[in-house]
Structures are given as structure tokens and as C-alpha cells.
Amino acid sequence: MFSSSSSFFVVFSGQNQKQKQVVKCERGMSMGPINIKGEIERVNGKELSYSEFVKRYMEKNQPVVLTGLMDPHYWRSSTDWVTLQGQPNFQYFSTHFGASKVQVADCDTREFTDQKREEMMVSDFIARCLQLEEASAVQCYNENSSSNGPSISVPYLKDWHFVKEYPEYVAYVTPMFFCDDWLNLYLDNFRIHIDSDTQQPDKEICCSDYRFVYMGVKGSWTPLHADVFRSYSWSGNVCGKKRWLFLDPSQCHLVFDRNMKNCVYNIFDEVSNSKFPGFSEAIWLECTQNAGEIIFVPSGWYHQVHNLEDTISINHNWFNAYNLSWVWNLLLRDYNEAKEYIEDIKDICDDFEGLCQRNLAANTGMNFYDFFTFISYFALANLVLLRYMNRRYGNGTGSSSTISQHFSMNLGCLRKIASEMKSMHALEGNHDYVVDMIEAFEDPRFSKLCMHVGRTYIMIQEQSYLSLDFECTSMCDLVDLNDMKSYTSQIYTPEDLIKFIDNGVAELGDCFIEEQPILHVA
């Protein structure tokens, strides 16, 4: 149903196992060649166990296309949102969600490092798509009669917080591989960053989670980027087709300028060799993703995406024990950059560190305090759950022990990050900041977080026999509060957090040494 005037013509020529690709676009831009080494691995998700997914992709930080995971039984969107011809059902969107306000990118207009965006109602976005389709048909006619009509920019609906906006409408069920998602579990209960200066009710939804719907016509696209917080992401095509180009993180310096400040915007543009001297050396992986396929995008992989057909996709960003170090490393790098940027006003600034942290939050989406609160809450939640499992199942074997190992591994990862924060002297010198574990305990949002984390791991390990038991559990059942209060305390620094974790685990009788295999995080 959708069509646009900027489709791609692709010519391949093999060259020593690598392919040199020349791409031209209809609007007359000539595009430079890029080296494509190969394709992303494709695997049937139904034949993959969770632990295989962890070992082969999450731990190794490798991309994969997963088939067979978008069963229409769990993915209402794949029937409701798609016509019998396999195209986006515009009418359905206008009727049911037409009044929603969404962000729409103009794919033809660059604004800084991204495309220019505009807020509009879904019904207006749909009207634009239909207008484009009509214009495209007219243009086709005119091309035959060799006259050109006005060109219309290509709209792309992005980052629609659909789940948050329509919690009752279950459009899809997140595949199990992507459920160990600390980012969205946390955001379902807390805000990552609260800026009292700029807090507005309108911003509630836009900062509320990282679960999105994307809807774009053929020819719409997303410029080269790495994901927010250097999180993992997954993207499932409800309908349509996308072409992805990927760059391994070890090559990312090649798409930056000499100062490592500016990144190439469109890898198919003529990229200036003097501005981006490494670009022509970059070796890309590609993939064409069909309807019903899900792509796993690992941390720090730069990627550019083109909709080859009118496409609707679901997209989540997330992180957990396997990639939390990416988040911390990004924060540290961005913090150093923020600091360097205002170094010359340091002497005249009353609260230089505070300003660096405010700028970090504004640019990156969170600062050291937000991150430290986040890891402290997750440490507490994992400790509570580990104690619960120990009390309930002892040193059991089988699934209950696998779940306990997962909690232990999480604690090992959190401890490791806290040690890195400590060695970087992060949060040092601020005596006002405190994470109060007792307050957290008494906060109903925290007990919800614990229940969700517990239920998630039980589901991941397919321990359905535990889940009923767990469903009925309140915070008081989960943990003996008096018992916990005996060692909970106020956490001021990463060192306090390390001690807190060590004490909590020591009480369980485990020997909590970093080298222990159970605590190993890749």
C-alpha cells in the first residue's frame, strides 16, 4: 500500500570474497562504494535454547537474525496491523490509534546527527503516507510522459511508546531471549533521571520506556548510529522488509572524523576521504530482514537501516549483566567529554561537578547518580531474590539452582561495575547523595520491581512450577524485612555498595570472590 519515490537500486560485484557495492538512489544522488564482507547469521529461534542464545550472541556480542519467534498467536499485531496483502493496515491505525501523538522523521532532512523530526497525530502521519503514495503514482505517470511533479519528503514514524500508551492492547509478547531486560523492568517502576527543572507532564511518556513501534514507507531509513546507552536492541518486522548494514565495534573509529567527534551520517553518501580518512577501510555486514524475522543488535555495533518496503517493526532497547559494562563505559566516556567541554569555566564555577553531571544527563540520558541508583536497586533486588531462593529451595539442584546462579552472576556483574566506579573515583566528594536501601524496601515500586525480576527469571528458566508460588508472593513473603534490615544501610559510595553486596552474600554462606565461575560475566 505504501510507496515512495526514493527506492534503491543495488549492483553487486564479487571481489576476493568481499563484495563491493555500488548503490544509486532514484533522486540522482551518486553513492560511494562500501565493502560488504558477508551476511548476518540466520537461526531458527524455535530451535535455540536460552543458554545457547546467551553463549553465542549475548556474551559474544554478535548479531543474529532469528526466525520463527513471531507466532501470530502471541503477536496480535501481525494480524490486526497488516492487510491480507501483507501491507500496513492504515485504516486500522487511523481508527484505533489515530489520536496518538508520535514523532515523525523527515528522511530527506538532516538535523545535526539525526533526521529532522516533527510531532504529529498518527492520523496525520497516515494521511502523509497516503499522499506520498498518490504522488508517487502520479510521478510514475509523469515519468512516462517525461514531466516531474513536486517531490514529497519521506515520513518515518519512530520511537512510538506504544506499550506504555496502550497497556491493555497486547500487540505482541516479548520473546524469551530478550526478557532479561533491566532497563525496561526498572522504567516500569522508576524514572532513570529526574530533572526538577525540566519535568513536564508531556515528557512522562517519552522517557517512560524503551519499547517502540516504527512505521515507515518504502525508502524511509535510519542514519548510521549506535544505540542509546550502548544497549542491546531487538527489532521484529510485523510486515515489510528492511536492509541492515552493520559495523563491528572494533571498527567504529573508522566512521569517525580525525577528532573522533563526528560520525558519518549516511554510508551511501559520497563520504569525504579527508574528513573521514578511515571510512573506506570499514568492512560491513549486511542483512535483509523479512516480515516475521527478528534481528538482535548487540552493544556498540554501528548500523544503518533502510525500509525496502512499507514496514512496521517493534523495537526494544535493553541491557543486563552481559552488557552493563558497555553502559558504564559510555557514561564514563561521555562524562569525560562533558567535563573537557567546560574545563575552562571550572575556576569560576561554584559546582563544577554538578554541572558536569547535569550536562551528562542532558546529553546521554542519565548521569553517574542515576546509574549508581540503578545498580544499587538491582543489587538489592537480586540479593532479596537470592535469599528467597535459598530459603525456599536451599542449595537445590536443577532449575532453582540455575535461577540462583543467575542472581549470583548478576550480583557479580554489579559488584564489578561498582569496583570500576570506585577505581574511577566516581561520585567522590558528594556527601549529599545517598541510596537508602531501607527506604527502597518500603517503596511499593521496589517490591514490584523485585516481583517482576523474579517472575522474569523463572519464566526464562521455564520453571512454571515456581511461578504460581511466586505470583502470590508479596514483599513480606519474599523476604524477612527484619532480617534484611540487619545489614541494609545507606549507600553513599561504590565502596559501600561493594560491602553491601559482600555482606549480603556472606550471610548466605557463599564465598563471594570475583574469580568464582558462578560470578563470571563476559
Ligand SMILES: O=C(O)CCC(=O)C(=O)O
Ligand atoms: O528500523 C529502523 O529504522 C531503525 C532501528 C534502529 O536502528 C534502532 O532502533 O536502533
